[in-house]
Amino acid sequence: MNSEIQKVFEKFKEVRDILKKFDTKDEAIEFLINETKLSKEECSTAYDIIMKIED
Numbered sequence: 323m324n325s326e327i328q329k330v331f332e333k334f335k336e337v338r339d340i341l342k343k344f345d346t347k348d349e350a351i352e353f354l355i356n357e358t359k360l361s362k363e364e365c366s367t368a369y370d371i372i373m374k375i376e377d
Contacts, residue, residue, distance in 0.1 A: 331375065334372055334375050335375060335377065337372055338372050338373060338375055340353075341353070341354075341369060341372065341373065342373075347369065350369055351365045351366050351369050354368060354369060
């Protein structure tokens with residue numbers, strides 16, 4: 323795999339680990355909204371994708 327793509331996956335894994343620390347999906351999405359200033363819909367979609375990434 324391309325080293326740049328590998329770096330992106332590693333960052334996604336870091337974010338996934340942060341999101342797992344929240345008690346609920348809604349709390350994690352609120353965190354993403356506050357950090358990125360994206361819409362709730364965008365953050366919800368991003369959450370779903372990020373949480374599917376495996377080690």
